[in-house]
Structure formats: C-alpha cells, structure tokens
Amino acid sequence: MNRTGRTLFLGCLMLLPLFAQAGDNSLLIPATGRCSLDTLPEDLPDALAACRQAAIDGDAQAQFELGEYYYDGQRTPRELPQALSWFEKASLQGHAQAQHRLGSMFFRGEGVQANNVQAYIVLKMAAVNGSEEALDSADLVSVQMRREELEIASQVLGQIFRNYLLELQDAEAGSPFSP
Known part of the structure; x- marks a missing residue:
C-alpha cells in the first residue's frame, strides 16, 4: 500500500475511538502510568511486586512492562503465556506498543498458534x-x-x-x- 493510501486508511481508522470496548475502556484510549523493572537485582522483587500491583489495578503501561519482562527473558526465564496475558490486558486499554507486540506474537506464533x-x-x-x-x-x-x-x-x-x-x-x- 502506498503512503497516500496508508494515510487515507489511517485517517479513516482514526474515527474508531469507541467501537471496541472492554467495559468502559476503549481499545483506542492510550494508557498512562509507568513502573520500571530496570533495577538492581536486589531491588527487583520489590519493583516487580509494585509493577504487578499497578498492572492488576489496571495500569496499561505496567501491564505492557510486565509483558516485556516475561517476553524478553533477560531477567527471568522467558514465559510467553505470561507475556501474552499482560500484552492482551494492555491491548484492551489501547496501548499501542502492547498491541504491536501482540500482533507480532500472533504473526510469528509465539506463545499462540500463528x-x-x-x-x-x-x-x-x-x-x-x-x-x-x-x-x-x-x-x-x-x-x-x-x-x-x-x-x-x-x-x-x-x-x-x-x-x-x-x-x-x-x-x-x-x-x-x-x-
């Protein structure tokens, strides 16, 4: 698709902010909030607990970061089912990065059937x-x-x-x- 066609397509899709709702949260509303798991190893358990609580409380950025934590496998063994679950939760709140990662997982068949x-x-x-x-x-x-x-x-x-x-x-x- 050429750039003009993509721009037109995106322009049309930008009209979609409320169509796919999960409760009162549209898929197209960007999320706010942040937790960081890039910390010293001795501080990781507390940071992980705080991030998990924020994610459970509905913070889409925390959900995305937990998904990344389990997806990349750098600080813990890679757990694709956990990553998928957190990416799905953030995606339902309109978190573009989580949706991108989730779409890529579906394409490559990572943790799900392609x-x-x-x-x-x-x-x-x-x-x-x-x-x-x-x-x-x-x-x-x-x-x-x-x-x-x-x-x-x-x-x-x-x-x-x-x-x-x-x-x-x-x-x-x-x-x-x-x-």
Missing part, C-alpha cells in the same frame, strides 16, 4: 493508536496472507468501523459526519 488474520487486525489497531512500526508490520503480514485471509481481516475491520459509526449516530441522534 494467525495472520488476527495479527493483521491487531497490528492495524496498534497503527490507529499511533504505532508507525505496527503499520509497517501490518504491511509485512499482509504480504504473507492469502487473499481469503486478507478479505476476512478487511471484513472484520470494516464491521468494526460500521459498528462505531452506528454508535456515533445513536449517541448524537444524527449523522456522525455532521458538523
């Missing part, structure tokens, strides 16, 4: 949330997809967009494109 359709959809969501890297990754995934897979992914994204527009129309009692 699934190009799921990878493509999640990577497009990450792109909507501001991850330029995810847009490039989605393009790479699309090259690997069969035509039928790309059609399914496009249908899902289209349905998400239609549902969002209907929600806007109902909420505003008119056209979502009215001034």
